[in-house]
Amino acid sequence: MEATWTPVPESEGKKARADKADKADKKAASRLETLKAAVDAEPWLVDAWTDFVAEAIRSGGVDGARAAFDAVLAQFPTSAKHWIAYIEFEQQNKAFDRVEALFNRCLRSIVSVDIWRFYLTYIQAVHSPSAVPEEKRAESRQIVLKAFDLVLSNVGLDKDSGSIWLEYIAYIKAGTALTKYEEQQMMELQRKVYHKALSIPLSNIEQIWKDYDVFENSLNKLTARKFLSERSAGYMMARTAYRELKIITATIDAMQPTWLPTPTKWTETDFEVLRAWKKYIAWEKNNPLRIEDASVLSSRVVYAYKSALLMMRFFPELWHDAARYLIELGKLDDAAALLQQAVEALPRSLLLGFALAELEESRKKEAAVVSKVYETLITNLESWVSEINAKYDHERDTLMALLKKVEIARKRKLVQAKEAWSLAWIVYMRSARRSQSVLVARNLFKRARKSDLCTYHVYVAAALMEYYSSKDIKIACNIFEAGMKAFAEDQANAAGYIVHYLDFLIQMNDDNNARALFERALVLLSPEQARDIWALFFKNEVANGDLSNILKVERRMRDTYPGDADSALGIKHLGDRWSFLDIQFVAREELGLKGFMSLHSLDPLHIDAIAQPDLSKWTAYKPEARDKPLLPEKILVTAPIPVEPVHKLHQFKLPNPIATLLDRLPPASSYNGPQLPLDDVVDALTRLPVPTPISTGRMVLFPRVSDSMDRGGSSSRYDDRDRDRNRDRDRERDRERDRGGARSGGRHVDRYVGGGASSGKRKGGGYGSDEERHRKR
Secondary structure (H helix, E strand, O other), rough: OOOOOOOOHHHHHHHHHHHHHHHHHHHHHHHHHHHHHHHHOOOHHHHHHHHHHHHHHHOOOOHHHHHHHHHOOOOOOOOOHHHHHHHHHHHOOOOOOHHHHHHHOOOOOOOHHHHHHHHHHHHHHHHOHOOOHHHHHHHHHHHHHHHHHHHHHHHOOOOOHHHHHHHHHHHHHHOOOHHHHHHHHHHHHHHHHHHHHHOOOOHHHHHHHHHHHHHHHHOHHHHEEEEEEEEHHHHHHHHHHHHHHHHHHHHHHHHHHOOOOOOOOHEEEHHHHHHHHHHHHHHHHHHOOOOHHHHHHHHHHHHHHHHHHHHHHHHHHHHHHHHHHHOOOOOOHHHHHHHHHHHHHHOOOOHHHHHHHHHHHHHHHHHHHHHHHHHHHHHHHHHHHHHHHHHHHHHHHHHHHHHHHHHHHHHHHHHHHHHHHHHHHHHHHHHHHHOOOOOHHHHHHHHHHHHOOOHHHHHHHHHHHHHHHHHHHHHHHHHHHHHHHHHOOOOOHHHHHHHHHHHHHOOOHHHHHHHHHHHHHHHHOOOOHHHHHHHHHHHHHHHOOOOHHHHHHHHHHHHHHHHHHOOOHHHHHHHOOEEEEEEEEHHHHHEEEEEEHHHOOOOOHHHHHHHOOOOHHHOOOOOOOOOOOOOOOEEEEEEOOOOOOOEEEEEEOOHHHHHHHHHHHHHHHHHOOOOOHHHHHHHHHHHHOOOOOOOOOOOOOOOOOOOOOOOOOHHHHHHHOHHHHHHHHHHHHHHHHHHHHOOOOOOOOOOOOOHHHHHHHOOOOOOOOOHHHHHEE
């Protein structure tokens, strides 16, 4: 079957091309914005400006390119190459009014041979014979000749202006003389230009001399010898001077093509170029050409200063030397104008500001003029202080933000290391108690508590070990109190430690000390830090207190946490009044806690403060067909989860919606979206106000507690040996009860109060055989 070709509709092709062009424009605009941000951040970075201007010309449009040129020239106003590039850009756009305006802005202030040569080329193009009518050609020729005179009067002393001198001579020679008088005038003008050029150390002076020799001999060989001999000495002196000048300015010539004036950093290159310019200026002052006319000599020195200031714009020393030279010549107005330019270039220079003020004072100017100089200088210095503060405030904020991240990471790692260190000591203490004695374990605890790495877990483990080993509540409480002194001021650990201490007192049925600890905790901790303590104390009151105490604690909780009334925590507190272990019927079924949390769990978050992913970079996931789900419908997981304030290991099942979601999620290998900063995500999650989980732990009875007292506890408070021993004892007691020969008469030891076992008193009976047998072991 032959393939058929279906032409794309023209409208669709145009749309595709338009979309492609739109994407290219957006990409170019984004790159231009990036480069602009780079030059704004580092305004003296020359390479960044070069890239920015090039990109603006390529993709910024006419207005964008003009804005880029204006910006770079505001930063580097003496950069000849950028002025020329700007003028060429306007010429290409045929904006001749702008071209002439740019020439007016730069010519008088910049003594650059390149700019003046470019101006001369522009004038010749505008007034060329082919561009003007025949009746105006004579007028156009006079304009061009005046342009040559103007150019050479400004940069004709430069050693690199030799090509302009030759062009001037060639242009004069190309003219047409209608009469003998005009021909004579042309020859006199050529001879005059030759004589001026041969007195200047130009780079092509030898070529000019050869052309002059040909010119004179072509007119009259008899007079040629006379004119050549008169100019020979000046030519030889100029040629020798050029050779010396070439050596002196070698460093300047090497740096000038790529040099842009930037604030002085006093690097070795800065010193090297400065020395070269000062050497060149001193050479001009020494008058190597033996110029007798003082005005001509001073013009050469002033030109040397002006040329130096194009490159060394930010060196106050050169400005000050140039002004002082003009003052010595008696040109006070010129010196004042130069110093005014200097303070505009270096508005914070004390040297230049003071020099200008003194010059104005010496010229007998009004006091207001002198005061203005000082006021302007002080204002500029004050703005400098503000800029310094703003710059270093920004850097400090950046460093502080980075330091904050480093500190968060350091604290997180330190917590892990300290917990590992503490766990090693706890296991060491357990091993010592099992294999040696409680006394050895106690000595290990004394060693551990002296270290700065010791966490409250070591104190809790030592206190519980003392109680379960010797049944001495007093020692355990002493250890807990020692921990209070060590961790009460530790905001990160105080709440967790007090929860364990309070839970121990509650288990010991020591209500007085439990209430006292609870009140101390409320003083030491902030309301947010004390949430777990409130929850534990309220749970104890609900289970074992009277109604008046329950209502009192409930009222105090409402006053402490007024915002919880309309939240899941408020509903949970209400449901906890009538709950037991994992039976949360009132909260779940009658108060709708489960649905409330699913709807309002994100209330505390501020979505605007969370970094949003770039959805344009996401690709749609197409799941592959598979016979069975990736994950089973329900998964049994064993992991440490939070349950009330007291933590324990617990088993739970994933709800069906979560299992279904995990089944539908794509595999990790298919993800190619943006990468989230994990440290920032973890840090944000740790600071979120997460509601208390709705779950309760499996009830674990305290050893030797009456069967009639059902309280929740933690099975992780004693080690494996104690648990096995208690289990064996309970089994033995059950067997004796079944035989009807229980020695204790059916009475069981209740919780200790006050002094514990040392008081010799128990609720509900005397000493039992179980306790005696346990002590003998």
